[in-house]
Amino acid sequence: MTAAKRDADTDGTDDMLLLFTDTLIEDRDLYRFMIESAAFIYDLPKPVDLIDKCDSIPDVGDVPIDHRREYLLDLAGEAMKRIPALHWIQDGRDPWKVFYDRKWIGNSRVAQCSEELKQKLSRNWVKARYKPHEALIYVGIDWTESHRVPAIERGWSPYRVIAPMTEQPYLYKTDMLNDLKRYGIKVPRLYDMGFSHNNCGGFCVRGGQGHFINLLKNNRDLYLYHEAKELEMQAYLGRTDVTILTRTVRGVEHTLTLRELRGEWDSGLGLQIDLLDIGGCGCYV
Numbered sequence: 001m002t003a004a005k006r007d008a009d010t011d012g013t014d015d016m017l018l019l020f021t022d023t024l025i026e027d028r029d030l031y032r033f034m035i036e037s038a039a040f041i042y043d044l045p046k047p048v049d050l051i052d053k054c055d056s057i058p059d060v061g062d063v064p065i066d067h068r069r070e071y072l073l074d075l076a077g078e079a080m081k082r083i084p085a086l087h088w089i090q091d092g093r094d095p096w097k098v099f100y101d102r103k104w105i106g107n108s109r110v111a112q113c114s115e116e117l118k119q120k121l122s123r124n125w126v127k128a129r130y131k132p133h134e135a136l137i138y139v140g141i142d143w144t145e146s147h148r149v150p151a152i153e154r155g156w157s158p159y160r161v162i163a164p165m166t167e168q169p170y171l172y173k174t175d176m177l178n179d180l181k182r183y184g185i186k187v188p189r190l191y192d193m194g195f196s197h198n199n200c201g202g203f204c205v206r207g208g209q210g211h212f213i214n215l216l217k218n219n220r221d222l223y224l225y226h227e228a229k230e231l232e233m234q235a236y237l238g239r240t241d242v243t244i245l246t247r248t249v250r251g252v253e254h255t256l257t258l259r260e261l262r263g264e265w266d267s268g269l270g271l272q273i274d275l276l277d278i279g280g281c282g283c284y285v
């Protein structure tokens, strides 16, 4: 949002498009935020009815993922009609379906979900419409994440990448969240719940132990859903040595399932959990 706003303020919005790649498991308040922000950037009336519709997005785990996908397809269609410069696309799979297809569970080193649902999808969309000299790719990372720029540039080459929030004036996340208040846009609720990013509804295979404990504390049902999915994938692969999380004890790396992590937390063994291990999303890298 802030990167798009900075570009809009500098160069206007006439030739600016917004591209959103939907993993189908985003927090419902992310969809609200995206629709509200996109309308604001293009100086369109606040689409109150669409914002209200976001409240009824089924929770992940409450309905089969295909039902959620249908609801989101419908919402995306309406949002794009109302905000023509917004392009809301989806591969049709969620991260767990990608893991199933790729026969591996994503983790901090290998995140096939990011590769399939974000990187390939967005790149193919751009490639199908623009030659490298016809498009500039703007990404929203900020100056605290500048180390990610070279990998993003490599991934998009030969397209040119610009990361406006890595440039002056440097803003902290709190500055950006305060700006939202100035614009009259509610801060996405995951930030108020202590999440470091607003991706995949507070789930992320690149997250660490602390990240997942935060999910457990804030949304136990969603945690239990992903916990069950991880065990289901292990059964499908016929392997118990593949997990999202690992823990290194005296130099030896061990697998750590979400069920084991929850068991430790629930039985008061929180001290052996590394709550500072938040991990990082880096979805476009």
Ligand code: SF4
Residues within 6 Å of the ligand: 023, 095, 106, 111, 113, 114, 117, 118, 199, 200, 203, 204, 205, 206, 281, 282, 283
């Ligand atoms: S946020 Fe995490 S889980 Fe979601 S697509 Fe990106 S890497 Fe995968």
